Amino acid sequence: MTEVNPAPTAPAGERPRPDAAPSLRGGLARLGEARHVGLIAALVLLAIVGLVTKPENFATSSNLVSVLALASTIGVITVGATFVIIGGGIDLSVGAVMALASVWATTLSTQSYGPVVMVICALAVGTGAGLLNGLLISYGRMVPFIATLAMLVAARGLAQRMSSQRTQLVQQDNSAIVDLSTTRVLGLPLLVYVFALVVALGWVLLNRTTFGRRTFAVGGNPEAARLAGIDVRRHTMVLYALSGLCCGIAAVLIMARTTTGSSTHGDLYELDAIAAVIIGGTLLTGGRGSIIGSILGLLIFTVITNLFILNGLNTSDQLIAKGLIIVIAVLMQRRSIRTST
Amino acid sequence: MTNNPGRRGFILGGAVIGAGALVTACTSNEPAQSAATTAPAAAAAPAGGNDQPGTPVTIGFSAPAADHGWIAAIAKNAQDAAKRYSDVTFKAVEPTNDINQQISAVESLIQAKVNVLVILPNDGEQLNQVARQAMDAGIPVINLDRVFPDKLSYRTWIGGDNYGMGVAAGHYIGKTLKDKGVSNPVILEIQGIATLPLTQDRSKGFADALKTYGFTVTAQQDAKFTVESGTQVAANLLQAHKKIDAIWNHDDDQGIGVLAAIKEANRNEFFMVGGAGSANAMRDIQADSGVLKATVTYSPTMAGSAITLARLIAQGKGMSDLLEKEVPQSLTLASETITKENAAEYLPLGFES
Numbered sequence: 077m078t079e080v081n082p083a084p085t086a087p088a089g090e091r092p093r094p095d096a097a098p099s100l101r102g103g104l105a106r107l108g109e110a111r112h113v114g115l116i117a118a119l120v121l122l123a124i125v126g127l128v129t130k131p132e133n134f135a136t137s138s139n140l141v142s143v144l145a146l147a148s149t150i151g152v153i154t155v156g157a158t159f160v161i162i163g164g165g166i167d168l169s170v171g172a173v174m175a176l177a178s179v180w181a182t183t184l185s186t187q188s189y190g191p192v193v194m195v196i197c198a199l200a201v202g203t204g205a206g207l208l209n210g211l212l213i214s215y216g217r218m219v220p221f222i223a224t225l226a227m228l229v230a231a232r233g234l235a236q237r238m239s240s241q242r243t244q245l246v247q248q249d250n251s252a253i254v255d256l257s258t259t260r261v262l263g264l265p266l267l268v269y270v271f272a273l274v275v276a277l278g279w280v281l282l283n284r285t286t287f288g289r290r291t292f293a294v295g296g297n298p299e300a301a302r303l304a305g306i307d308v309r310r311h312t313m314v315l316y317a318l319s320g321l322c323c324g325i326a327a328v329l330i331m332a333r334t335t336t337g338s339s340t341h342g343d344l345y346e347l348d349a350i351a352a353v354i355i356g357g358t359l360l361t362g363g364r365g366s367i368i369g370s371i372l373g374l375l376i377f378t379v380i381t382n383l384f385i386l387n388g389l390n391t392s393d394q395l396i397a398k399g400l401i402i403v404i405a406v407l408m409q410r411r412s413i414r415t416s417t
Numbered sequence: 418m419t420n421n422p423g424r425r426g427f428i429l430g431g432a433v434i435g436a437g438a439l440v441t442a443c444t445s446n447e448p449a450q451s452a453a454t455t456a457p458a459a460a461a462a463p464a465g466g467n468d469q470p471g472t473p474v475t476i477g478f479s480a481p482a483a484d485h486g487w488i489a490a491i492a493k494n495a496q497d498a499a500k501r502y503s504d505v506t507f508k509a510v511e512p513t514n515d516i517n518q519q520i521s522a523v524e525s526l527i528q529a530k531v532n533v534l535v536i537l538p539n540d541g542e543q544l545n546q547v548a549r550q551a552m553d554a555g556i557p558v559i560n561l562d563r564v565f566p567d568k569l570s571y572r573t574w575i576g577g578d579n580y581g582m583g584v585a586a587g588h589y590i591g592k593t594l595k596d597k598g599v600s601n602p603v604i605l606e607i608q609g610i611a612t613l614p615l616t617q618d619r620s621k622g623f624a625d626a627l628k629t630y631g632f633t634v635t636a637q638q639d640a641k642f643t644v645e646s647g648t649q650v651a652a653n654l655l656q657a658h659k660k661i662d663a664i665w666n667h668d669d670d671q672g673i674g675v676l677a678a679i680k681e682a683n684r685n686e687f688f689m690v691g692g693a694g695s696a697n698a699m700r701d702i703q704a705d706s707g708v709l710k711a712t713v714t715y716s717p718t719m720a721g722s723a724i725t726l727a728r729l730i731a732q733g734k735g736m737s738d739l740l741e742k743e744v745p746q747s748l749t750l751a752s753e754t755i756t757k758e759n760a761a762e763y764l765p766l767g768f769e770s
Binding site for chain 1: 483484485486488489611636637638639641643644645646647648649650652653654655656657659670673674676677678680681682683697769770
């Protein structure tokens, strides 16, 4: 069991399969690809809807840039969430941790040290909260759902307390933070590059390093992974810290976009992130999944919101559409798993 | 700092960059707080002998927990108003967003036999019963903003005018566009939480006022009263409409996000009107540096006025400028329009978001 399938989209099955023949592996790989094809097809379908209903608005470069910028914040969080879920866990605290990091980084005393310290502070708070999640889950033996739920509540409370429920503006002196969102390079705001960089690094970490392979192993079968000599506890802890770090990065992006830190940031991000990961073909039980899939899932959500607003439809309809998409995506996933076994 | 287990965790995490950096990044917000509203007192204090100390009065106060700058300002305004009177003992219960807890909080105030109650309910319908209990026990209830359905449940209601707020915004936008001679203007509306009656009232007032100029709302989209939702919705709306003439955004807190999205998209062909009247929005209007040209108030100073009314009612006095011997049964505050011209005058009344 030391060998874990390195293929990016077809990791080891959710159960140990020592007798898996190479041909079956190949079939799985193709199915993995097929899932991406499905996601891409869904995006193309949405794009066609956009082109038909609002030809003059949808396909403009500024609209596409806007969609990418909207996807960036939660996209970074989704990358972290993908790691945690592939590793067999769940992180419900992402939105709250991002809010806490944004508040901590925008208190007047933090702001007095300038933008660099603000960024370091956001990253440190995010990583710290993630590490605490990881400690509680790995060494405190708490169920991930409970530990991160506790963090969700506590982090939001602490964020409210720290900000006295106020919206904290990024001061004029620290406008370098806001420049992340307003400065454009080759037509794209800097924060989109941050997003792309996080996705690229996440992809490499998951698919091209031992760490990534261990993540699949730990999520697929922790006992087997332990017998294979992987320090499952430490690995799990690091996964949550990684998710926290992503929340910290997202906090910097949200500060740039909204020019504020606030305890209300990131409300229900955990659900959006988990939904995107699931639609992207990652199993909630862990052991398989892909970052590209998660990002495609997230883009589907962002494009839907964009399409609905372009067409002047209200939020309730968006929510119904999102719910339907989650159900359809998971049903299709189940079919593909059944046919592969 | 170490007596709080939650924070201990963050210090642990912060050890990554060293404890020193974390201490620097600690939680102090002092300057912002001291800059907060200090002048709610100017509002509604009736002239004449009413301000002279009278019979000592204990005022009970219950409001939702602050999850928003406006609610935070409500609590602060009430407290500041109470401090102005030497004959008032202010008894505030722990604010909560849980209906059940607010009911027991009000019950505890009834038990404590306060002279008069000021209640901003989480939900008027659901708190109606306990307010009625207070009235039945002979404690007058001042109903703040969110109204109890049963008139036997309160002595006096004071609150803002959501419909009027929409009307004020509609008139400002309608008149400005008319003066500019724009025909068929593109007018956008960014609401707060769409399912709330207050949002629907605001939108109705807005549409009605615009109609008098022959204009209609081109597109309407709801956000969630948060900065982040404001950014999201505005970024998409700006894509949907390539040329906009005016935007009304229902809430100044959410407006910070809307303005950030506008800045990011580098758009300035339109003007924007805010809502609620935060100090921050007023400063922007005063500086006249961006698209925000006005805001229509829904002022949290009403909490200060409610305390003043509670004191008068408990002391059996009327409002000395009026002929009646007793405080009126209801007071609807006018929604005022703040522009560059009068921003300086209103700034002390604005709340820090």
